[in-house]
Amino acid sequence: DNGMYNGLNREDQIVCGWLFKEFWSNHVNGFPVPKGCFYIHEDASYAIVFDRKNGLADNSEYQIVVNVQTSLPPEGDAYWDEHMVARVFSMDDVILRQEYAVEVGACYLRPDRLLAQVANGIDGQLGTEGFKIISAGNSTLDLYVDLASHIEHETLTFELRSAPAAPITAGYNLRIFLFPLTSWEMNGICQATCTHVATGTPCGQIGAIIP
Numbered sequence: 001d002n003g004m005y006n007g008l009n010r011e012d013q014i015v016c017g018w019l020f021k022e023f024w025s026n027h028v029n030g031f032p033v034p035k036g037c038f039y040i041h042e043d044a045s046y047a048i049v050f051d052r053k054n055g056l057a058d059n060s061e062y063q064i065v066v067n068v069q070t071s072l073p074p075e076g077d078a079y080w081d082e083h084m085v086a087r088v089f090s091m092d093d094v095i096l097r098q099e100y101a102v103e104v105g106a107c108y109l110r111p112d113r114l115l116a117q118v119a120n121g122i123d124g125q126l127g128t129e130g131f132k133i134i135s136a137g138n139s140t141l142d143l144y145v146d147l148a149s150h151i152e153h154e155t156l157t158f159e160l161r162s163a164p165a166a167p168i169t170a171g172y173n174l175r176i177f178l179f180p181l182t183s184w185e186m187n188g189i190c191q192a193t194c195t196h197v198a199t200g201t202p203c204g205q206i207g208a209i210i211p
Helices: 013-019 077-081
Strands: 022-025 036-040 045-049 062-065 086-091 101-107 126-136 156-162
Touching: 013 036
Parallel strands: none
Antiparallel strands: 022 062, 036 045, 086 101, 126 156
16 A cells, blocks of 8 residues: 555565565675665655664665566657666665765666567467476586575576477577576676487587676
């Protein structure tokens, strides 16, 4: 209910879970636990409130993951080349200096990261158990793996299975998202190979790109 959580002193931690998917920081104490969050939809305003002496620190990096869907502007996609999609404010004391911002940042879309059109019924589709993790490093796994738990988990082997009526053929793009998003730092290095399950032979050239 927007009326229950629509301003300062109406923040709640449960709202943080509604609005934000992940919090991360390189600070020694991690991302500070919010006192709560509130939102004002008509203003497209979404805020995180921290307790006294538990806010953001200087010389630290903070990352926030949020799912956002934008509508297509009348000018088309080119509109986003010059216009920001969001602004981020790090505010001062919420009691004595509510109108003062310590830092302000602008967020722009990256045209080189735009997703291709989602596959439809006539395109290649993943079938039943279409993406199955086989092993990580030297460990054989069935359902779940914490890739960050062991340094040897630098190699991930998985099996792809396309739908019988919609095979995945050469030329398709496969995007793999590893969660939590903020836990990954691959330094732009990723190598991928493809091996046919039945024959054990290479099934083609794979180009791996880290966005």
